[in-house]
Amino acid sequence: MSLIVDIKKDLGTFRLDVQFTAENGVTCLLGASGCGKSMTLKCIAGIERPDSGHIELDGRILFDSRSGIDLPPQRRRVGYLFQNYALFPNMTVRQNILCGLCRVKDRGEKEHLLGDMLHLMQLEGLENHKPSQLSGGQQQRVALARILVSDPQLLLLDEPFSALDGHLRDALKIELRDLLQHYGHEVIMVTHDRTEAYNMSREIAVMDAGRILVKKGTKALFADPGSVQAAILTGCKNVITAWRAGDYTVEVPDWGIRLQTKQEVREGLSAIGIRAHYFGPATPQNRFPVEYVEEMEEPFELILQFRYQNQSKDSPPIWWRLPKDKRPASFPQELGIAPANILLLYD
Secondary structure, three states: OEEEEEEEEEOOOOEEEEEEEEEOOEEEEEOOOOOOHHHHHHHHHOOOOOOEEEEEEOOEEEEEOOOOEEOOHHHOOEEEEOOOOOOOOOOOHHHHHHHHHOOOOOHHHHHHHHHHHHHHOOOOOOOOOOHHHOOHHHHHHHHHHHHHOOOOOEEEEEOOOOOOOHHHHHHHHHHHHHHHHHHOOEEEEEEOOHHHHHHHOOEEEEEEOOEEEEEEEHHHHHHOOOOHHHHHHOOOOEEEEOEEEEOOEEEEOOOOEEEEOOOOOOOOEEEEEEOOOOOEOOOOOOOEEEEEEEEEEOOOEEEEEEEEOOOOOOOOOEEEEEEHHHOOOOOOOEEEOOHHHOEEEEO
16 A cells, blocks of 8 residues: 655645655654644545645545546545544444444445444444543544444544543553554554654654655654754754764854764754763763753653753753663763764754
């Protein structure tokens, strides 16, 4: 299965201009609220119409502005899971799922497919419950069952965990990930949560202001985000202006230091990023004197803030994150950073 998307749409405050391909698993669109992620899904599903472009699913054209092709949603074989699940409140679980089987005429086949889906989604015994009688996780499974029972070629998930309480999310991520492995078709998931993106997807496309900045394998993106916005969206706390000082050297003027890198530094470098857990008191490379500023306590970790000795007073403190049980007895006089852990950012 493969999906090809190349669309443009004027959204007033910015222009949606998205090009990407996806195949073989879950692809995540990661970006801040209002960057165009959900609008991209709606254009793929046929709920919204692009101003121009092309959308193709497994060789079948869903939309093409030049040819005048614009298949209605019911002909696209695309399943769309809305943020609030959009269950019919006056219908039972059974009735909601049967809505996904409206094209199946044989009653016996309907009952067979319904039974299989109830079993797969662990909804047996809840057939006569209405949505208000279900937990958030059960509602999500009913909504997915209604979609999957119609055997869509593509599944679109719009912030699938946003309607759930925090304590439910981790368990349901595992549950949904297992269900999607059984699904066997392409999945496009939208989220603003980097942890959800990392846990759920094979590839991540980072979006900002209607554009895709970068698309990479999930682990490759976190290891090398490539741009300032992608670094921030993947959780990098220390992003600072820098410039090329050599093939494997960067100058960081606000910190008053030069750093050696493992990656070759290309022309056009605009910044570097250092993840908060990458600093080490025993790391010998890129080692400089530091001064303690303050700390913040989290349930299981500490954030220790520091400044380099020659750091500009106008630049913010640097974050060093570490487990509580690894807190040093006294703040180290020097900290190092391995060259491989310096993210080179180009914008």
